[in-house]
Amino acid sequence: MLIPVMVTVMVLFTSSSPREVYIDNRTNTGIYLNVQEKVFPKHWYEKHIDACTQPLAFGERGRMIRILNTAFAKYPDRVIRENLTGVYLFRSMKFYGVPYGGTNFRNYVYLASDETNPNVTDAFVEGVFHHEFSSILLRNHAPEFDRSSWMRINPPDFRYGSGGTIAIMNGEASLAFDHRLNEQGFLTRYSQSSLEEDVNMFAQYLFSDQWEFWSIVELNEKIRQKATLLISFYHAIDPEFTEDYFRHFYRRTAAR
Numbered sequence: 001m002l003i004p005v006m007v008t009v010m011v012l013f014t015s016s017s018p019r020e021v022y023i024d025n026r027t028n029t030g031i032y033l034n035v036q037e038k039v040f041p042k043h044w045y046e047k048h049i050d051a052c053t054q055p056l057a058f059g060e061r062g063r064m065i066r067i068l069n070t071a072f073a074k075y076p077d078r079v080i081r082e083n084l085t086g087v088y089l090f091r092s093m094k095f096y097g098v099p100y101g102g103t104n105f106r107n108y109v110y111l112a113s114d115e116t117n118p119n120v121t122d123a124f125v126e127g128v129f130h131h132e133f134s135s136i137l138l139r140n141h142a143p144e145f146d147r148s149s150w151m152r153i154n155p156p157d158f159r160y161g162s163g164g165t166i167a168i169m170n171g172e173a174s175l176a177f178d179h180r181l182n183e184q185g186f187l188t189r190y191s192q193s194s195l196e197e198d199v200n201m202f203a204q205y206l207f208s209d210q211w212e213f214w215s216i217v218e219l220n221e222k223i224r225q226k227a228t229l230l231i232s233f234y235h236a237i238d239p240e241f242t243e244d245y246f247r248h249f250y251r252r253t254a255a256r
Contacts, residue, residue, distance in 0.1 A: 134203030167193035185222030
């Protein structure tokens with residue numbers, strides 16, 4: 001059974017950089033606040049992608065640290081330590097002129113939290129972290145993911161789209177559960193944008209406490225098959241990840 005442990009952090013202020021850095025003492029992961037310099041790959045700032053950010057509001061820092069405390073505690077320390085170098089926090093991020101709630105590159109996750117947006121709840125931000133971190137794990141542990149079996153679950157004539165960015169730009173990035181698509185093995189419309197986004201959406205909800213996700217797992221065989229495949233992937237990364245491990249998050253909330 002998972003016993004959540006809150007992350008202990010310490011703050012470091014450096015005179016050579018405008019950012020403030022919190023270090024997770026358990027995993028040595030940096031959480032970067034007040035980021036005003038360029039931290040994305042160089043080509044992301046070129047005209048086509050045109051990466052733009054705003055620094056995280058001062059009042060959001062404590063909340064974001066608390067959210068990441070909760071998120072980190074859902075992984076064995078080793079998994080975070082070996083696969084996540086740092087998390088960069090912003091008030092907003094835009095790529096291709098489109099706002100993003102999160103993205104990732106190599107072993108870094110980038111998150112945005114606009115304090116004026118009521119939809120950016122604690123649960124939403126935490127879900128984005130798990131969503132993006134699953135992409136890192138897919139890259140770092142590619143042999144453990146059974147891609148062929150995952151693809152066979154999809155309808156025979158189905159083809160994924162051109163990726164999450166195109167889906168967002170085309171207004172096809174709904175994150176709402178779609179019961180018609182559930183029968184085909186997809187949680188949301190956004191899941192159909194790429195295999196990676198399909199996996200990301202499952203990961204986001206595996207680490208959540210949403211009863212609706214598990215009810216969809218029970219009611220739809222294809223959703224159940226994909227959830228089982230992804231749990232097997234996480235189990236290959238660390239044996240502590242089992243179905244009961246993931247269901248614990250929902251059961252703990254339901255018992256309150």
